[in-house]
Amino acid sequence: MDTKEALRGKRRGWIKNAAIIFLAIMLVLTFFSNTIMNRSLPEVATQYVSSGTISAKIRGSGTVTANSAYEVKVKENRVIKTVAVRKGDTVEVGDVLFILEEGESTGLQELRDQLDDAKYNYRLLLLSSPYINTSSDSREIERLKEKVEEAIEERDLSYVTDAQIASAESDVTDKEIAAETAANQIEDLDEKIAELNEQLAGLSGGTVNADLSAEQKALDAAARELNSKKTELQTANLIYGRAYEKLSEIAATWEIEYHPEYSLEARMAGYARMNPGAGLDGITYSEAYEKITDAKVALEAAQIAYNDAQTAYYNRLAELGASSMESAQASSLKAQLETLEEQKKAAEKEKKNADKALEEANALLETLKTKKENYKMLDDAVKAAEDALEDKLISVQESQHSTTVEKTKFDLDVEKAKKQIDELQEKIDKYEEGEGGDTINAPVAGTVTAINISAGSTTDYDVSLMTIEENDRGYMLSFSVTNEQAQKVKIGDSADVTGYYWGSDIKATLAAITNDPAGAGQSKLLNFVVEGDVSAGDQLNLAISQKSANYELIVPNSAVRSDANGYFVLTVQTKNSPLGNRYVATRVDVQVLASDDTNTAVSGSLVSYDYVITTSSAPLTPGQLVRLVEN
Amino acid sequence: MRKAMYALGRGLLFLTALLFAIVFLMPTVLTITNSFMSGTEIAANYGVVFSSLSNTTTYISDQVNLKFIPDQVSFSQYATALLKSPDYLLKFWNSVILVVPIVIFQVAVAAFAAYSFTCYRGKMKEALFFFYIILMLMPYQVTLVPNYLVAEWTHLLNTRWAIILPGIFAPFSVFLLTKFMRRIPVSLIEAAKLDGAGDWKIFTRICLPMCRSALYSIVILVFIDYWNMVEQPIVLLSDAEKQPLSVFLSQINSGEVGLAFAVATIYMVPTLLLFLHGEDYLVEGITYSGSVKG
Numbered sequence: 024m025d026t027k028e029a030l031r032g033k034r035r036g037w038i039k040n041a042a043i044i045f046l047a048i049m050l051v052l053t054f055f056s057n058t059i060m061n062r063s064l065p066e067v068a069t070q071y072v073s074s075g076t077i078s079a080k081i082r083g084s085g086t087v088t089a090n091s092a093y094e095v096k097v098k099e100n101r102v103i104k105t106v107a108v109r110k111g112d113t114v115e116v117g118d119v120l121f122i123l124e125e126g127e128s129t130g131l132q133e134l135r136d137q138l139d140d141a142k143y144n145y146r147l148l149l150l151s152s153p154y155i156n157t158s159s160d161s162r163e164i165e166r167l168k169e170k171v172e173e174a175i176e177e178r179d180l181s182y183v184t185d186a187q188i189a190s191a192e193s194d195v196t197d198k199e200i201a202a203e204t205a206a207n208q209i210e211d212l213d214e215k216i217a218e219l220n221e222q223l224a225g226l227s228g229g230t231v232n233a234d235l236s237a238e239q240k241a242l243d244a245a246a247r248e249l250n251s252k253k254t255e256l257q258t259a260n261l262i263y264g265r266a267y268e269k270l271s272e273i274a275a276t277w278e279i280e281y282h283p284e285y286s287l288e289a290r291m292a293g294y295a296r297m298n299p300g301a302g303l304d305g306i307t308y309s310e311a312y313e314k315i316t317d318a319k320v321a322l323e324a325a326q327i328a329y330n331d332a333q334t335a336y337y338n339r340l341a342e343l344g345a346s347s348m349e350s351a352q353a354s355s356l357k358a359q360l361e362t363l364e365e366q367k368k369a370a371e372k373e374k375k376n377a378d379k380a381l382e383e384a385n386a387l388l389e390t391l392k393t394k395k396e397n398y399k400m401l402d403d404a405v406k407a408a409e410d411a412l413e414d415k416l417i418s419v420q421e422s423q424h425s426t427t428v429e430k431t432k433f434d435l436d437v438e439k440a441k442k443q444i445d446e447l448q449e450k451i452d453k454y455e456e457g458e459g460g461d462t463i464n465a466p467v468a469g470t471v472t473a474i475n476i477s478a479g480s481t482t483d484y485d486v487s488l489m490t491i492e493e494n495d496r497g498y499m500l501s502f503s504v505t506n507e508q509a510q511k512v513k514i515g516d517s518a519d520v521t522g523y524y525w526g527s528d529i530k531a532t533l534a535a536i537t538n539d540p541a542g543a544g545q546s547k548l549l550n551f552v553v554e555g556d557v558s559a560g561d562q563l564n565l566a567i568s569q570k571s572a573n574y575e576l577i578v579p580n581s582a583v584r585s586d587a588n589g590y591f592v593l594t595v596q597t598k599n600s601p602l603g604n605r606y607v608a609t610r611v612d613v614q615v616l617a618s619d620d621t622n623t624a625v626s627g628s629l630v631s632y633d634y635v636i637t638t639s640s641a642p643l644t645p646g647q648l649v650r651l652v653e654n
Numbered sequence: 655m656r657k658a659m660y661a662l663g664r665g666l667l668f669l670t671a672l673l674f675a676i677v678f679l680m681p682t683v684l685t686i687t688n689s690f691m692s693g694t695e696i697a698a699n700y701g702v703v704f705s706s707l708s709n710t711t712t713y714i715s716d717q718v719n720l721k722f723i724p725d726q727v728s729f730s731q732y733a734t735a736l737l738k739s740p741d742y743l744l745k746f747w748n749s750v751i752l753v754v755p756i757v758i759f760q761v762a763v764a765a766f767a768a769y770s771f772t773c774y775r776g777k778m779k780e781a782l783f784f785f786y787i788i789l790m791l792m793p794y795q796v797t798l799v800p801n802y803l804v805a806e807w808t809h810l811l812n813t814r815w816a817i818i819l820p821g822i823f824a825p826f827s828v829f830l831l832t833k834f835m836r837r838i839p840v841s842l843i844e845a846a847k848l849d850g851a852g853d854w855k856i857f858t859r860i861c862l863p864m865c866r867s868a869l870y871s872i873v874i875l876v877f878i879d880y881w882n883m884v885e886q887p888i889v890l891l892s893d894a895e896k897q898p899l900s901v902f903l904s905q906i907n908s909g910e911v912g913l914a915f916a917v918a919t920i921y922m923v924p925t926l927l928l929f930l931h932g933e934d935y936l937v938e939g940i941t942y943s944g945s946v947k948g
Contacts, residue, residue: 035931042927049746056740063738600895 064650065641069595069634070579077624078571079617083502087553087561089492093467097482100130106478111560114465121463125186131454138447145440149416160419167412174408178401181394191388198381205374212367219360238336245332252325256318266311469493470559498553503539509547511569518567529555531565574624582635583623590615593636610645689915692728696912731916742917749898753880756821760876764827769857772835790825816890827872834868870935877928
């Protein structure tokens with residue numbers, strides 16, 4: 024019974040302890056509940072609603088363009104080989120913009136063909152004149168016509184284009200370079216050959232006696248001597264061994280009865296001393312010992328002699344080796360020398376060929392130049408022949424003194440054909456004026472803003488190939504704003520450049536307000552003059568201040584939020600609770616009236632000095648409990 | 655044959671009792687096991703029960719899924735109740751603040767009243783005791799309205815006294831303790847009187863020690879009764895911050911089902927500890943056994 028009571032008491036004690044622990048835990052948790060909860064709440068920074076002035080800014084961005092743009096054009100039809108610049112590159116006057124394929128303008132060629140056709144038609148027309156009826160006139164005209172054709176044929180034979188001459192010049196230059204290269208090569212080879220000859224002379228010329236027989240013989244003799252001494256030592260060792268054995272046998276019992284304490288060695292030494300004549304096969308023990316000592320000395324001497332002979336042999340062998348190396352080097356140098364000689368011969372041959380080719384190229388160039396000079400003369404001759412023919416035809420025609428309608432018509436046709444010829448000639452002259460070399464160079468300094476043609480394409484006559492904006496003529500920038508915004512700025516206002524880190528001291532001034540072609544009457548273009556460290560193509564962000572105004576409710580920009588229902592701010596509402604104040608984020612819908620870089624003017628159910636949430640440590644939803652940031 | 659029939663009868667009785675035990679225990683077990691489920695799992699299992707409360711929410715399951723074993727044991731509900739939200743802890747202490755004075759003072763008042771009803775003689779005594787019995791028999795809802803009116807008249811409405819004062823003077827414990835004290839032999843009290851003991855000595859040295867089991871029973875029963883009260887706080891305490899945790903448990907909504915399981919589990923701990931501590935006395939006190947020793 025007592026045990027049962029004790030158990031009950033124990034259990035009650037345990038339960039009591041459990042209850043105390045439970046209540047203690049609940050107390051501790053309650054004490055720290057606010058702290059723990061606050062840790063989990065988003066922390067917010069607040070600012071009160073104020074009144075004041077808002078200076079709104081108009082912001083916009085645009086690309087800087089130069090005030091003046093130069094269009095690069097050519098008056099010929101040429102194929103572009105390479106476009107040497109890229110869009111955005113800055114070029115100086117004379118910089119290569121395009122490299123053209125070799126050859127004449129196709130347009131010029133066509134015009135020349137057309138001119139030839141027109142002239143041919145003109146002559147046909149004159150020949151078909153109804154007034155040519157006398158045979159003498161006819162013969163004269165025929166003769167003049169043949170003369171013209173001959174002159175044309177002769178002239179055409181001398182027709183040489185600039186491109187041909189340029190090509191021949193380039194060929195001459197190539198050949199000159201080739202000849203020079205060959206000469207340089209020969210010079211190099213000469214130097215190398217001289218160097219090799221010097222090296223060859225430096226090598227020892229005397230032959231080395233390759234005979235090793237004397238050293239070999241001495242070495243063999245020493246070896247034989249060594250072997251014989253070894254044999255002698257072995258024989259002496261054998262005799263000494265046998266003598267030692269015999270002595271030990273005899274001495275074992277010598278004077279044992281008198282001196283039993285003597286060792287075998289002492290007995291042997293005593294016996295030998297007492298019996299100097301005792302021995303084996305006539306040799307005493309001491310003699311045998313002496314013999315063995317002598318044999319050892321002789322062996323050592325033979326060994327020394329052998330070592331010396333061996334050293335002499337190896338020294339000789341090394342001498343021979345060095346000598347053979349030098350001879351191998353010499354033969355290698357000789358082989359190199361031969362190769363170089365061959366190369367030199369080949370180079371000389373090459374130089375000869377190059378010189379010949381250069382002479383030929385020079386001759387060709389001279390011929391072409393002469394032809395070109397002759398062409399003008401021959402062309403004049405053609406013109407003179409044509410004029411003679413024309414004069415003749417006209418004189419025949421005029422000699423008829425006819426006033427018929429047919430004559431008038433014929434005259435008109437002749438005039439038309441003549442006019443056509445003149446026009447074509449004029450065009451050709453213009454083309455020839457515009458005809459340049461094989462490159463198109465920059466006529467002005469500036470930045471390449473557009474390239475309208477690519478490599479492989481053919482240029483059109485007087486059509487823009489490239490646009491270069493001239494940097495020294497100033498820069499412009501423009502962007503579109505609403506009409507309301509445009510009304511709040513005036514010409515001469517300066518704008519701030521924002522977010523541009525590559526240049527400094529950039530000044531933008533509003534120069535003009537123009538209609539925006541893309542704005543359908545709803546927007547205007549603000550045009551700024553940009554000065555300072557900018558270049559065409561730069562993207563700039565500008566901010567220009569509007570006229571300022573006073574507002575009742577101004578909140579920081581960060582306090583204004585928006586969602587599908589529009590703009591709103593979150594205010595902090597305080598609620599008292601037994602465990603302290605609770606702060607609740609409450610939504611207040613607002614209308615945004617104006618804003619600048621930091622503040623926004625709003626209207627809505629806010630009162631001055633309401634606290635609005637500006638930033639929070641976590642995303643907020645209206646109605647959420649928050650924690651105020653500790654200052 | 656008779657023996658076999660007796661064994662069969664016992665077996666059937668055992669099975670029936672087991673069935674009832676399972677049925678009665680199931681809600682408690684369900685509460686405890688479900689308190690370890692995450693909010694998502696609770697919503698998936700029981701969300702449909704609360705779908706009528708919230709028209710906007712769509713639940714995964716279209717029927718209630720009674721589950722005893724969580725898919726993944728989670729302490730998130732406990733963390734929310736104990737760490738993230740001081741409200742529940744506050745309500746727990748509200749319960750303690752309301753119940754502890756009621757229990758202490760009700761037992762004290764009942765002890766004095768029971769001694770008076772037992773030892774003093776007078777014409778009004780029986781009538782007064784009868785009045786107590788009548789009061790005890792009345793459902794609580796009947797006295798709730800007069801309670802409210804009196805509390806308002808005395809300006810105690812929306813204060814804890816509106817709950818504590820009626821609780822202190824509740825008739826049930828007076829009735830139970832009187833019935834128990836009357837079983838103390840009169841000879842024992844008279845012997846004490848002869849020995850020169852006064853009323854205070856008789857009350858403290860004889861009556862109270864002999865009624866220990868009954869006092870324990872009263873403490874447990876009153877504690878359970880007031881720990882679980884719902885109507886009185888709702889009617890008499892309009893301020894939600896003063897209401898006990900039992901009111902929150904009666905007003906759970908769809909988002910707080912899992913939390914309610916965890917809070918209910920925490921909430922049953924004090925009752926359970928008290929019951930375990932006085933379990934023996936409770937049985938003894940209720941069955942009136944062992945009233946007089948030696």
